[in-house]
Amino acid sequence: MKTSDFYYDLPEELIAQEPLEDRASSRLLVVEKDTGKWHHKHFRDIKEYLRNGDCLVINDTRVLPARLYGERVGTGAVMEILLLTRKDLDTWEVLVRPGKKAKPGDKISFGKGKLVAEVLEVIEGGNRIIRFTYEGVFEAILDELGEMPLPPYITHRLEDKERYQTVYAKHEGSAAAPTAGLHFTPELLKEIEGMGVKIAHVTLHVGLGTFRPVKAEDILEHEMHSEYYVVEQEQADIINQAKKNGGRIFSVGTTSTRTLESVTDENGLVQAKSGWTQIFIYPSYTFKIVDCLITNFHLPESTLIMLVSALMGKDLTMEVYAEAVKEKYRFFSFGDACLFLTKP
Template structure:
């Protein structure tokens, strides 16, 4: 299967640059993956498609203010860091611009000098291993000097940094937000609970894969970057109980989906307390074992994310839905509108 098979026309003006004032006011396209039937709703209507006994799965990762701007200690050249993941101690895997100016031993200083980064090694994908030196608590210093790592297609400044965090964000570690979760408010989650829907949390720290385009022609040749995930025993038991009762498991976002599918595939369809690194790549032909429905945003052409959606709803239904979204001027990507993909969901 070719990467070009997942291309579609997207006018630039449909790329959402800013979040809506009300998180739940975005539009919601509801797609039946079996029939391809489409309905147009508002996101706060998502509660109408969830039934008592169903389980909604959210990713509670918290985005680090992972973009740092500093200067080379010896030349004063401007350097940009994007922290991807903690390797060990104060060493981080980092994307660097311009990478050619940062070699092993290079020292970069930030702000008032409270933070320094020393390059300890170069990586195959152009990244660097950076060891940070500082006095105090690293995350407090990062909060002081770092910026939210907004995707490159967002060119406007984000006035409220919390709008790139979900309201349930808890565990620090992501280089990007699990953006499908941005549509939920605490009030909507309480309404969903009151309906008898179970809400559980997993953690997957979004890493390099989010920023890495598919650079091969055949999708089978693409390799996903590993990301850290964690599921508690409590979450696993609720998911298993949902399955035993014949109810639906609906994931919020591709990150939650990849976590559940990783664990389900490794345990013959059963969920267990688990943590580790996943590089699972889901594309058409894949047989889902962990989920029954998915809430997700509208994704980049030719991306691994639209391939994951196409594995659930078929490439034909997915691309037709995207054409419909363009026709109806849905807002795309991180701050854009959402889809609910679930069989029998068109009420």
């Protein structure tokens, strides 16, 4: 299967640059796999498609304000750091721009010395390992000095950092938001729970690799990025019980989907565990636990549109995307949503 099979033409003006004031007012394109029909709704209408006994699985990761702008000590050159992976309390793997000016031993100052990073080593791929020094609590300083690492296709400045967080974001560690969850409000979640729908939490810290294009023409040659996940026993029990009782498993986003499919055994039981996943879901994959998917519209030729195609079939998926372009849906992180139903 070729990467180009997943291409579609997207007018630039359909890329949402800002979140809507009311999260749940975004549009929702509902697609039924068995009939091939779709319905144009609004996100709060999602309640019409959930019922007592179903289970909604959300990713409760929290995005770090991981982009820092500072100066190289000694020269004053402007430097940008993007936090990628925490190695220990004060040591991180980071992306540095411009990279040539960040050699082992160099120091970068942020916030007039509130935070100082020393480059320890250059690793494979050109990333750096750095160690921070500071006084106080690192997370508080990062919250003050850092900016949200918005995707490259968003060019507008985000005034309110919380709009790039889900309302249930809890565990810090992501370099990007699990954007399907951005449409939920506390009120909508409460209404859904009141219908008898179980809500289970998983955690997957989204890496910047989620935006990495597929460069290989044969998709099987693409190497997936690795992301850290946690599934607790209590949450696994909620999902397994719902499935056992005949409820459908609604995965909120591709991140929840990749987590669930990584921890589900061959008997269809979700296991409580933590670790790193590089799972690549593309057409011909057989889903073990996920029945329905709530997700945003994804980039052409991305691993995420391949995941949707694995669930719904490539032809139907590409038809749906063509319909969304025709109807001028808003695309990508701050855009509208889809509900893909494989079980009525």
